[in-house]
Amino acid sequence: MVTKVLMVCLGNICRSPLAEGILQSKVNSESVFVDSAGTGGYHIGSLPDRRSMAVGLKYNIDISNQRCRQFRSQDFKDFDLIYVMDQSNYDDVIALATNDEEMAKVRLLLDEIDSDINEVPDPYYDDDGFEYVFRLIDEACEIIAKKIKEN
Numbered sequence: 595m596v597t598k599v600l601m602v603c604l605g606n607i608c609r610s611p612l613a614e615g616i617l618q619s620k621v622n623s624e625s626v627f628v629d630s631a632g633t634g635g636y637h638i639g640s641l642p643d644r645r646s647m648a649v650g651l652k653y654n655i656d657i658s659n660q661r662c663r664q665f666r667s668q669d670f671k672d673f674d675l676i677y678v679m680d681q682s683n684y685d686d687v688i689a690l691a692t693n694d695e696e697m698a699k700v701r702l703l704l705d706e707i708d709s710d711i712n713e714v715p716d717p718y719y720d721d722d723g724f725e726y727v728f729r730l731i732d733e734a735c736e737i738i739a740k741k742i743k744e745n
């Protein structure tokens with residue numbers, strides 16, 4: 595069985611594209627499918643932010659094949675796990691859920707790690723934030739990949 599994981603942020607150009615690329619790099623693509631989406635529709639069809647592409651490449655993760663898309667209700671049916679980057683993403687996604695089963699698929703990414711914070715900060719207005727965001731996402735994805743392998 596293929597486990598399907600969706601990574602969600604606001605714009606789908608900074609955080610969730612990195613989360614998609616990082617998790618995909620840690621799992622076997624035959625058993626895990628990873629995608630990402632944004633709750634907002636500002637950048638549909640765009641490449642990831644150049645700063646996300648740069649920090650990814652620094653760690654050998656190429657996300658330049660990705661294009662921005664918006665989260666849609668059908669994603670609740672198409673994915674097993676939906677990881678959101680912050681509380682605002684959580685609220686926006688949960689608002690579209692129609693039953694408990696859909697709601698139960700939605701989790702804060704940083705709830706997977708033992709951390710003082712539970713939100714991946716939005717680095718869009720902070721050039722220096724991308725390295726920090728990469729490390730937070732990487733730590734969480736390491737645990738997610740391990741859990742999926744154990745199941």
Ligand code: 4NP
Nearest residue numbers: 603604605606607608609718
């Ligand atoms: P992301 O960052 O949610 O990590 O992709 C953002 C990118 C763009 C905008 C907001 C957040 N924006 O408002 O355009």
